[in-house]
Amino acid sequence: MDIERHLIEGQMAPVSHYCHSVRAGELIWVSGIVGMTADGHIPEQTAAQFDIALHAMDVCLRAAGGRPDTVTKVQIFLTDISDRALINPARVAYFGEHLPASTLVEVSALVDPRMKVEIECMAVVG
Numbered sequence: 001m002d003i004e005r006h007l008i009e010g011q012m013a014p015v016s017h018y019c020h021s022v023r024a025g026e027l028i029w030v031s032g033i034v035g036m037t038a039d040g041h042i043p044e045q046t047a048a049q050f051d052i053a054l055h056a057m058d059v060c061l062r063a064a065g066g067r068p069d070t071v072t073k074v075q076i077f078l079t080d081i082s083d084r085a086l087i088n089p090a091r092v093a094y095f096g097e098h099l100p101a102s103t104l105v106e107v108s109a110l111v112d113p114r115m116k117v118e119i120e121c122m123a124v125v126g
Helices: 046-063 081-095
Strands: 003-006 021-024 027-034 071-078 101-106 117-124
Touching: 021 046, 027 046, 046 081, 046 117, 071 081, 081 101
Parallel strands: 071 101
Antiparallel strands: 003 021, 021 027, 027 117, 071 117
């Protein structure tokens, strides 16, 4: 089986040794995506960070051949769990009636102290 590794131009560069998304056969994994633009801008508001991260996740997912309705699992990390209500409207709008399995956890910190949210997903295509 071929493994495709995708580094997506126009997305935030990886901060370590990884790529944006990987496809192996019918499976796609999208690495954790934070709310920072490729030019380094991080909005202060959690919802604005989530919008950036969700859009970037979609770009990386589609680069590997996926779409929102092929996502089987989504994982969201928040530095303040009470911000769930702030990000949920964008999440509902993105996935629509497609309901992936989901994990949402509070974490003490992300890679940059200004970051408040990170999202990753897995998808099945084919």
